[in-house]
């Protein structure tokens with residue numbers, strides 16, 4: 001079978017790989033996407049337990065990729081405030097302090113993936129191989145990457161991008177090492193109904209075992225992510241509904257009254273990972289293939305979307321000036337841009353984890369002081385919020401406020 005020629009082959013059609021494929025549209029590059037599994041069709045009548053809290057930067061990116069309208073028409077859940085607290089002090093953020101209607105939206109992962117997948121399939125310049133998996137990869141001295149799929153089809157590309165998640169095969173083929181540590185925690189997720197309406201507030205309580213997030217859904221329910229030590233997570237999974245609701249009510253200090261109903265309880269292991277490099281000649285990593293962070297700030301896929309937009313910007317600029325998309329000079333621009341930002345976020349999450357996952361009274365004092373000072377310090381709080389929701393920072397053009405024109409070259 002003859003080899004088919006591409007400039008960029010993306011391995012992995014999760015949320016990040018699909019966003020990258022869309023961001024490359026119209027950029028003068030021949031793009032293919034390989035995904036092992038077709039997305040499960042999203043169903044309106046079933047609220048999924050895997051959701052993402054999307055920043056305003058991610059929303060802007062999805063608008064510019066042309067999918068936000070379809071997401072809104074299906075189901076997105078906006079929130080206008082964030083309240084985080086532990087046993088002592090707390091901190092509040094409100095959208096009106098930034099002059100914005102919302103601080104972000106909760107969206108089901110399955111809906112995001114399905115909507116992005118439909119858009120990629122509808123884009124004539126992207127070739128989708130799904131379901132399919134890469135069986136073999138070989139990079140020649142001339143920089144060509146030869147790829148064989150498990151159904152025998154063969155592709156040839158200048159660049160192979162790993163958007164294939166935490167256990168990325170592309171990372172291995174590229175010979176890129178990994179730093180990782182296991183939090184020995186699991187994230188228990190579920191959809192719950194409480195006595196009181198959430199009032200469009202995303203809440204997070206920091207507990208010594210790990211944080212509990214109550215994410216507001218459009219129908220008045222909440223999606224929870226409760227990070228717990230492994231044995232406690234196991235115990236929570238095994239509880240009957242009544243005991244589970246009681247435990248959740250205690251953990252949330254009944255902030256929304258009693259928990260009256262829950263469904264779709266499940267748990268996911270939590271670990272931190274960072275690839276030692278994001279690129280090597282002919283290869284690049286985006287999303288969870290490059291970094292996995294603790295879900296306590298709900299930033300994982302948001303960072304992945306910024307990787308996708310950043311890499312697309314660098315590749316399209318390279319194509320425009322006749323440079324090789326798989327060349328190290330091109331790829332290093334992307335790595336320099338995104339790795340530092342992601343490392344900062346990962347360190348911040350580790351710091352939070354260290355500060356909060358402990359009953360040590362000194363750490364308790366630091367927490368309370370930090371909360372109280374930040375809550376009162378207007379400009380500091382505003383700055384923090386602007387970064388967290390994606391109004392500030394060195395954002396790719398597609399995610400920036402104002403024009404989506406890349407303007408200056410990175």
Ligand SMILES: Cc1cc2nc3c(=O)[nH]c(=O)nc-3n(C[C@H](O)[C@H](O)[C@H](O)COP(=O)(O)OP(=O)(O)OC[C@H]3O[C@@H](n4cnc5c(N)ncnc54)[C@H](O)[C@@H]3O)c2cc1C
Pocket residue numbers: 011012013014015016017034035036037051052053054132133134163164165166168169187188189225268269286287288289295297298299300301302303304
């Ligand atoms: C409990 C929990 C809560 C979270 N909450 C949030 C949140 O609120 N906000 C947020 O931003 N993030 C959150 N995250 C993180 C977020 O879910 C991830 O960052 C995100 O899913 C990563 O997307 P991805 O596309 O990079 O990878 P994945 O979602 O892992 O997608 C990888 C894709 O590649 C495919 N694939 C893998 N291997 C191959 C192969 N060899 N060949 C072909 N295809 C392959 C897979 O089928 C999959 O479709 C949370 C994570 C957890 C665990």
